[in-house]
Amino acid sequence: MSTIIDRRSSGTRSTSNQERLQRRVRARLKSAVEKMARSGSIEDLANADQPISIPTRDLHEPSFRRDFSDSSWERVLPGNKEYQRGDEINKPEGGGAGQGREGSPDGLGDDEVAIVLSADEFLDLLFDGLALPNLRKTVQGDVQAEQWRRAGFIKDGSPSRMHVGRTMRAARARRLALRAGKRRELQELEEARSKLQEEISTRIARKEDVSLEQERLKILDEQISILARKIKAIPFIDEADLRFAHIDQQPHPITNAVMFCVMDVSGSMGEKEKDLAKRFFLLLYLFLHRHYQAVQIVFIKHHSTATECTEQAFFGAREGGGTLVSPAIMLTEDIMAKRFPVDRWNIYVAQVSDGDNYFADNTVVAEHLHQLLPRLRNLFYLEVNRENESDLLQLYDGIAEDYPELITARASAREDIYPLFRTLFSSEEIPSHV
């Protein structure tokens, strides 16, 4: 007797083991991930499904075992060709533990285990312990929007919302409930009636008087017919059975976010500066992605004027000229007003610049920031590759004292970006200036 079962659709069951494995080497995975974030290429970061190799000694499982290297042994081997008993064979150099397997093409040796992280696992490790500084505020109130949602069933409503299935179910239940008792009664009466009839016929056979019984039979018949009518009168559907689908307005958190990337592309911003900027933008993007279902990005480049552009143009462009920051801020306001209403979107602005700005422009910038900041979740200002703080940074820092949404930082090397990012978002105190 045999049974054949198709198990292919039941999926794999290794996730719980994998989870425990990752937990065990978490510290090592984390440092590998952070190393990638610090110095790996941007592409690696963006599609992180490369295996991370962990030395097996971290995952060693000891047990009592024999040590063959330091003792005599005898072994039976197949494939003798010319040996005779008593022949002596030179031991291989170096203890003779046998030759190890050659390394495989991807550089994994025997003593390493490759763990492949999913994008989520990668980001979890990368952003472990980090939180959006302003999320507390948002959770409490203003990210909630109203949304119509299904909310069960109610007994009255408009005919167009009547739920047929539920209604029929209620009707059937009511019919069953109302009938059951009467049916039982009817059955009892009918039993009594048939008994009575039997009695009548026996009495007739014995030639006894049956008038009293006939009387009782008549009464029973009447009761039976009344009951039968009552049962029949139970309606198939009743007003009480009607059910309507209910929809209700419920608060619904906004799960969309938009990130404005504002970059200075004036002549002073070279390849290196842009690489730093890109790293910062990417980390921020990945990070926002963990908190919101969808994150949109708007690229704005500016020198003395500001334009919205594609990603390629954003990072590829190198334009000369002087620098004005205010046009970029104004363009941001403009786009927000047109496409990203504040009550629907979580808005973040990330601005990277080398800090050169016309002195006169700074007051304009300050003015606009005072209007803009209350509508943002955060504005991050990163100043790259500068020896001392610019006037612009000092201005921002001044404003940041009133607006915790404004966060500023400085970076001068690739390796700075990730640690800086960590300090920006470490969940304890919100630094207004790093």
Added chain:
Amino acid sequence: MSKFLFTDNDWTFPRLDAVTEAIAVIAAEELHLDTYPNQLEVISAEQMLDAYASIGLPVYYAHWSFGKQRAIESGQYRRGEMGLAYELVINSDPCISYLMEENTMTMQTLVIAHAAFGHNAFFKNNAFFRQWTDAEGIIDYLAFAQRYIAQCEDRFGMDAVTDVLDAAHAISRNGIDRARRPRQLSAREEEQRWQEREHYLEQQVLEIWRTLPPAHTPSTHSPDIFPSEPQENLLYFIEKNAPHLEGWKREILRIVRKITQYLYPQGQTKIMNEGFACFVHYHIMHSLHAKGLLTDGTLLEFYASHTAVVMQPDFDDRRYSGLNPYALGFAIFQDIKRICVAPTEEDRRWFSFAGDPDWLQHIHFAMREFRDESFVLQYLSPKVMRDLHLFSLHNAVDEATYRVSAIHDDAGYQHLREALARQIADSSRPPDIQVISVDRWGDRQLRLKQMDQQALDLNEAQKTLGYIQELWGYDVHLDMEDQTLTAPQPRPDDEP
């Protein structure tokens, strides 16, 4: 009309059914195989990797080491270094065999003959499996173990459970009663029993730790030795006697011990089990072909896979990685049949049953009553030794060269047989380490002793002692021939 079971090579469920039926007939009528009912399960490559990671068991508790195993194997598989087995079979009633969906119909036929009938019959009839395992209860018990350990993780935290499992795994190979028949498992009983016992244990003082002298005896107790004789089952001893191990930890030790016990015969019968399954599939495939149920093409494809499976690379071949149990086992079983059917003069000198026409009876007897060590000692024939060109190499630590101690000639046969049996015994048995005493009246230290003379890997031993100490709760020492090892303080930390 042709009688062929199939002519093209795609498998379908009706074909699997038909093939299984045809094989069942041959297995019963020609080979007199007594098997558990079969349950064939078609699975994907990913699922096969899963099954690998948990020693083939269909249900298993979660532990990081299984994740590690899987990471290693799936890496090797993806890089093309490792082919997956065509099948995996579980010693259970009904007997569960996994068939890979990638297999051709020919391969499925081979796999069904090999696993669902060969291994199945071996599980049901071999003395070691009958003595050590309960095929009927195992799946339920594994499900219980998985549930129980998941519950413990909920109650006591994942890390605490992992620590206990790590320690239990470290000494699991020393957790087998080799001389005693284990009690059969029943999942429901087990579940009930642990609940009662846990409750009891939580409130009880262990009797052996009662240090108050009995009221009416003189207060000077004789310095008694506990345990009264050395105990080989470390896991069992700790489970029962660790001074204050929580109940759930004892239960986890018990689970690891029971499952190790269940798997024990598989390690003892690798050569026989595979050899017998190959013998069975070889017979069945030929018989199917002889009956006109398989095409010539199918038979040729079968030969290709079969020879690949029972191939024994020479010791100096790049592919050599030890004796192939399939090759050796198959060769010996085939030779038992040959010795019955067409004995030579030499066979008559070596085997009393040579020339007995009832070869099937001798195959069955060999399959039922032996394990690898005794099987080789009993049945490895001069012809097989010659065919495989076996020779033995002796290594003495203080000499500069290896010495060839025997080759496949009249002077060497007996020596080769014995050397191979010893080699099998050594590799299938962990170092013999036993509990010799517990200082009940003093500092409660646990003393272990190595009972055999073979060198231990000291580094490993030290770490393992650390785990034992963690379970035991007090100092642990291991006496060896020339030194005493003590568990490190504190325990070896695995985190980098």
